[in-house]
Structures are given as C-alpha cells and as structure tokens.
Amino acid sequence: MSIERTRNFSIIAHIDHGKTTLSDRLLEATQTITQRQQQDQLLDSMDLERERGITIKAHPVCMNYKAKDGLIYKLNLLDTPGHVDFSYEVSRSLAACEGALLLVDASQGVEAQTVANLNLALQQNLHVIPVINKIDLPNADVDKVKKQLEEILQLPADEAVSASAKMGIGIIDILEAIVAFVPAPKEPGDGYLRASVFDSIFDPYRGVISYIRVMSGSIVRGQKVRLMASGNDSEIKEVGTFRPKMVACDKLEAGDVGYIIANVKTTADVKIGDTLTESRKPAPEPLPGFKEIHPLVFSGIYPISTDDFEALKLAVGKLQINDAAFTFMAESSAALGFGFRCGFLGLLHMEIVQERLRREFNMDVISTYPSVIYELRKTDGTEILVDNPSFLPSANEIDEIREPIVKVFIMIPNEYIGDIMQLVMDKRGQVNNTETLDDRRVLLHTVIPLNEILVDFNDKLKSLTRGYGSMDYEHAGYKADDLVKMDMLIAGEPVDAFSCIVHRGKAEARGRQLAAKLKEVIPQQLFVVAIQAAIGGKVIARESISALRKDVTAKCYGGDISRKRKLLEKQKEGKKRMKSIGRVNIPQEAFIEVLKTN
Numbered sequence: 026m027s028i029e030r031t032r033n034f035s036i037i038a039h040i041d042h043g044k045t046t047l048s049d050r051l052l053e054a055t056q057t058i059t060q061r062q063q064q065d066q067l068l069d070s071m072d073l074e075r076e077r078g079i080t081i082k083a084h085p086v087c088m089n090y091k092a093k094d095g096l097i098y099k100l101n102l103l104d105t106p107g108h109v110d111f112s113y114e115v116s117r118s119l120a121a122c123e124g125a126l127l128l129v130d131a132s133q134g135v136e137a138q139t140v141a142n143l144n145l146a147l148q149q150n151l152h153v154i155p156v157i158n159k160i161d162l163p164n165a166d167v168d169k170v171k172k173q174l175e176e177i178l179q180l181p182a183d184e185a186v187s188a189s190a191k192m193g194i195g196i197i198d199i200l201e202a203i204v205a206f207v208p209a210p211k212e213p214g215d216g217y218l219r220a221s222v223f224d225s226i227f228d229p230y231r232g233v234i235s236y237i238r239v240m241s242g243s244i245v246r247g248q249k250v251r252l253m254a255s256g257n258d259s260e261i262k263e264v265g266t267f268r269p270k271m272v273a274c275d276k277l278e279a280g281d282v283g284y285i286i287a288n289v290k291t292t293a294d295v296k297i298g299d300t301l302t303e304s305r306k307p308a309p310e311p312l313p314g315f316k317e318i319h320p321l322v323f324s325g326i327y328p329i330s331t332d333d334f335e336a337l338k339l340a341v342g343k344l345q346i347n348d349a350a351f352t353f354m355a356e357s358s359a360a361l362g363f364g365f366r367c368g369f370l371g372l373l374h375m376e377i378v379q380e381r382l383r384r385e386f387n388m389d390v391i392s393t394y395p396s397v398i399y400e401l402r403k404t405d406g407t408e409i410l411v412d413n414p415s416f417l418p419s420a421n422e423i424d425e426i427r428e429p430i431v432k433v434f435i436m437i438p439n440e441y442i443g444d445i446m447q448l449v450m451d452k453r454g455q456v457n458n459t460e461t462l463d464d465r466r467v468l469l470h471t472v473i474p475l476n477e478i479l480v481d482f483n484d485k486l487k488s489l490t491r492g493y494g495s496m497d498y499e500h501a502g503y504k505a506d507d508l509v510k511m512d513m514l515i516a517g518e519p520v521d522a523f524s525c526i527v528h529r530g531k532a533e534a535r536g537r538q539l540a541a542k543l544k545e546v547i548p549q550q551l552f553v554v555a556i557q558a559a560i561g562g563k564v565i566a567r568e569s570i571s572a573l574r575k576d577v578t579a580k581c582y583g584g585d586i587s588r589k590r591k592l593l594e595k596q597k598e599g600k601k602r603m604k605s606i607g608r609v610n611i612p613q614e615a616f617i618e619v620l621k622t623n
C-alpha cells in the first residue's frame with residue numbers, strides 16, 4: 026500500500042477516559058479482530074496493567090480501513106503508556122506517529138494527565154484530533170468539554186468528534202477524521218534506511234522483538250543492520266506487522282510500523298529511541314530524540330528468608346531481560362543480609378517490579394525506603410552520585426548535596442486551593458503560577474523535590490480533594506539544599522536499613538516518628554534498649570524500650586519438664602527470624618513494618 030494511504034496515530038487520554046475501549050472498537054470496526062476476541066481487551070496483555078488501568082508496554086496494531094472515498098487505508102495505532110514514569114517511551118511512540126486522538130471523558134472533562142500528554146504530542150508536531158467520549162452518560166456535558174478544549178488546550182473544538190466507545194457511537198467518524206486530518210508519512214527519499222525503535226520485548230522462544238517505525242528506506246529479512254547509538258550490528262531474522270498478533274511479511278517500507286527480530290540477546294542491547302540503519306550503507310545521522318534513560322528512584326530489595334537469595338537473583342535477572350529500564354546490583358545490608366539495590370524510572374515502575382516479583386516469581390521480598398539519586402560535591406572537589414543513604418560520605422567530606430526536583434502540575438477544584446497550597450509547602454515545594462481553567466477548577470504550576478512526592482503525595486492530594494484532584498509531573502533538574510543523612514541507632518548500633526537522607530528542617534520530626542515506630546515494633550529485651558535518631562554524632566530524637574524482667578519459663582509450675590522444653594524450643598524458633606543488631610534481636614517483621622509505614 027502506498028505511503029500516501031498510511032496513517033500512524035496514537036491515543037492520548039487520562040486513565041479511565043476510555044482508551045482501551047475505543048482501541049477495541051477501532052479494531053472491531055476495521056475487522057482487525059472479531060467481537061469474540063475482543064472480550065479480553067487485546068491491547069492490554071498483562072494482568073497487572075489491566076488491574077491498574079495503565080498500559081506499560083506499547084503494543085502497536087495495524088488495521089486496514091475502507092474509507093468513504095472508496096480507498097483502503099493502512100492505519101497504525103501505537104498505544105502509549107499512560108504514566109509519567111514512562112514519559113520517555115511515550116515521547117518515542119509519539120515520534121513514530123503523525124497524529125494523535127486526544128480522548129476526553131465527557132463527564133470528567135480535561136485532566137492533568139491530558140495536559141501533560143498533549144504537550145508531548147505537540148512537541149512532536151502531531152496533528153491532534155479531540156474526541157469527546159462517553160457521551161452516553163447522563164452527566165455528559167459536551168459543550169463544557171468543548172469550551173475546555175478551546176480555553177485550556179487551545180484546540181479547535183469544532184473539529185472534535187463526539188463518541189461513545191462503549192455504545193459504538195462515532196467510531197466511523199473517528200476513522201474518517203484520522204484519514205482526513207492525520208498527515209501521511211513523508212520520506213526523505215535519500216535511499217538510507219532509518220527506523221526508529223520505540224519499544225522492545227523479550228519472548229522466551231523468539232528472543233528480543235523490537236517495535237519499529239520505518240522513517241526512510243526499507244527493511245527485509247537477511248539484511249545486516251546497525252543500531253546507531255549502541256553501534257551493535259545484527260542480522261534481521263524476521264520482519265512483520267501486528268494484526269493484532271504478529272504476522273511475518275517480506276518487507277517494511279518507509280511509513281510502516283511493525284516489528285523485527287534480529288539476533289540480539291537482551292532488551293538492554295536494544296535501546297528505546299535508537300535508530301536502526303543498514304550496516305553496509307549507514308545513514309549519515311541518526312533520527313533525533315534519542316536519550317539514554319537512567320533510573321531515578323532506588324530501593325533495596327531483599328528476600329525475607331535468606332535462603333531465597335539465589336531465587337531472587339534469578340528472578341530480577343529475568344525481569345531485567347524484559348525491562349531494560351530496571352537495573353539491579355548486588356548489595357548487602359548489616360540488617361537485611363544479601364539483596365539487590367534496584368533502580369526504577371519512578372515509583373509506579375518500582376511498585377510494578379515488586380508486584381511482578383511477588384506474582385510471577387512467587388518471591389517474598391522486603392524493600393527498603395525508596396530513595397532518589399543525589400548529586401554530591403565533595404570538599405576535595407570531586408562529584409559523585411549517591412543512590413543509597415548508607416554510602417553517603419561523612420558530613421565533613423561533603424561540600425554540597427543536590428536533589429532532583431520536579432515540576433508538578435496539579436489540577437483541583439477551586440475550593441481546595443488553600444489545602445493544596447499548604448500541602449505543597451509542607452513538601453518543601455513552591456507554587457509558581459495558579460491558572461484558572463474554568464469557573465470551577467485551577468491548575469497549579471509547582472516545583473517540588475522529587476523525594477517529597479515519592480511516597481504519599483498523590484494519596485494526600487486525592488484525600489484532600491475528595492478524589493477530584495489530579496497531578497502529573499516532569500523532571501526539572503537538580504537543586505542544592507540543606508540535606509543531611511539521618512541514622513537510626515538501636516542500642517548504640519546504626520542500622521543501615523533505616524538510614525535516610527532528609528532535609529535538616531524535617532529531620533527531627535522524621536527522627537521522632539521513626540523512633541516511635543521502632544519502639545512499637547521491637548520486642549522488649551533483657552536490658553533497656555535505646556532507640557536514637559542521629560545526624561552525624563548528634564542525637565535528635567530518642568526513645569527507650571524498658572527491660573523485660575519476666576522469665577519465659579516462669580509460668581510453668583511444678584516440674585513439667587516437657588512443657589518447659591517446649592517453651593524454650595519455641596523461643597529458639599522465634600530467635601531464628603530475628604536479626605541481631607549488636608545485642609538486640611529485632612524480628613524481621615519489625616523491618617517490614619517500619620519500612621512500610623513511615
């Protein structure tokens with residue numbers, strides 16, 4: 026099919042606005058899938074993704090559509106992950122398109138995520154077609170959404186298509202709008218192969234499968250190709266398209282979206298955003314936009330039972346083959362034993378990996394408090410990166426610590442402005458701009474340290490606004506601040522798993538909170554146990570656990586030796602699950618409890 030009749034597009038939407046339902050409808054209307062197959066929404070293939078209503082991996086699909094002009098068009102739908110952790114992947118998928126449908130729920134209106142994703146699409150110069158979905162709902166307000174489209178997003182509302190993905194209304198209008206408004210791909214026509222890799226997955230039987238968009242030239246089986254950023258050469262074993270399952274074909278040409286299988290070992294060898302070219306005749310320059318992605322959030326992952334270390338090692342290795350953005354390195358902790366320091370794109374990515382370890386690999390793990398990556402200048406002038414508070418040099422060796430900060434866009438109903446501004450201040454953030462969206466809502470432009478929004482910011486936002494607030498963020502570099510390492514000492518011994526980097530102004534409150542929590546979970550010992558939070562050598566919070574006086578066997582009367590033995594046995598067993606920190610035995614559960622709740 027000629028390039029003039031190819032349309033590459035994606036759908037951008039806030040979670041739950043109906044992207045998956047609409048995608049299925051488009052596949053059905055173009056007879057790409059039957060209604061029966063559609064039952065289990067094909068585009069979302071991982072259970073976890075479906076439960077969380079997000080798509081982690083972009084699954085493209087190729088449809089043939091006979092338009093009202095009588096011609097058949099090839100429509101490639103590229104799905105995009107719907108979360109800020111994966112915004113680089115989103116930008117690479119969007120770069121492989123010429124247009125996008127911006128889907129807005131007619132009863133909810135424009136949300137923070139819609140704004141952020143629209144910005145990404147506009148940065149790629151995509152033609153954006155607004156689609157107002159769920160018009161079947163009794164509280165749908167199409168006029169209001171149209172007004173928002175114009176006022177907030179500066180999109181022409183008269184081009185908006187009204188639809189109900191659920192009821193199948195407006196589906197043909199959407200397909201016609203794609204044909205009419207999304208520009209056909211353009212080829213430079215200089216004879217060089219340039220294909221952009223926008224995702225890759227690992228299939229245990231077939232190896233690495235890379236999803237590509239051909240920008241110029243063509244790609245066939247047997248061809249020798251090179252990834253320009255990594256410099257790796259390989260040979261193409263198979264090329265094909267998604268209909269929606271993978272179907273091999275002879276050749277992918279300029280404008281096409283499809284997959285390739287080459288002799289590559291892991292997804293880490295195929296970097297997202299890299300340019301594929303011919304080894305024999307490489308393109309003079311790669312496609313723009315490639316970035317190395319680096320993890321931003323780190324956490325230690327340890328097996329609950331030390332016997333499971335080897336199994337955990339196998340599991341994280343397997344996960345990484347499929348998820349090049351996830352990193353791990355062996356580390357050991359005095360408190361938790363042997364485990365791994367793992368790096369993630371963000372908190373959601375971290376939760377997904379932990380959950381997959383539990384579900385797919387049956388691993389019982391404990392993870393340490395998440396930390397961001399800090400930039401550090403030492404007094405001798407050297408610069409280092411620190412992702413684990415335990416490795417922070419001592420205070421007198423540190424000249425400056427910089428922490429990552431993010432621009433956070435917060436959309437809230439007017440009445441909550443005061444509460445949310447307070448929340449932003451509490452999180453050491455600042456509100457730079459308050460934008461009025463309509464008579465009900467405002468958009469706050471804020472800057473907050475990433476560390477502060479890691480754990481409970483979104484939950485707090487939701488609870489303070491009764492679920493009406495939404496947020497999105499983008500990275501905004503590093504900023505120096507008065508950051509210090511706080512240690513927790515139990516009976517005088519520092520416990521590495523509880524060390525953290527905090528702002529000096531918040532250290533005392535956090536130290537108190539942690540000490541109180543530890544007091545709750547550490548059982549009494551035969552002596553008084555001091556729990557201290559300290560910065561450098563200075564104690565800033567303190568609790569103590571009084572000594573246990575009772576003899577465990579005291580309850581046994583007479584000479585019931587078997588009963589006595591049983592009790593002692595039990596006590597021994599209890600000990601096995603204890604970690605001894607100096608003279609103090611701390612049950613494993615205490616670590617879990619504290620790391621979970623603080």
Ligand code: GDP
Nearest residue numbers: 040041042043044045046078158159189190191
């Ligand atoms: P996604 O998170 O954007 O992929 O959203 P889904 O496609 O999973 O849809 C979220 C929810 O909205 C589901 O319960 C759908 O059944 C429902 N939904 C999607 N489209 C419509 C629609 O046009 N009308 C109504 N009433 N519900 C819809």
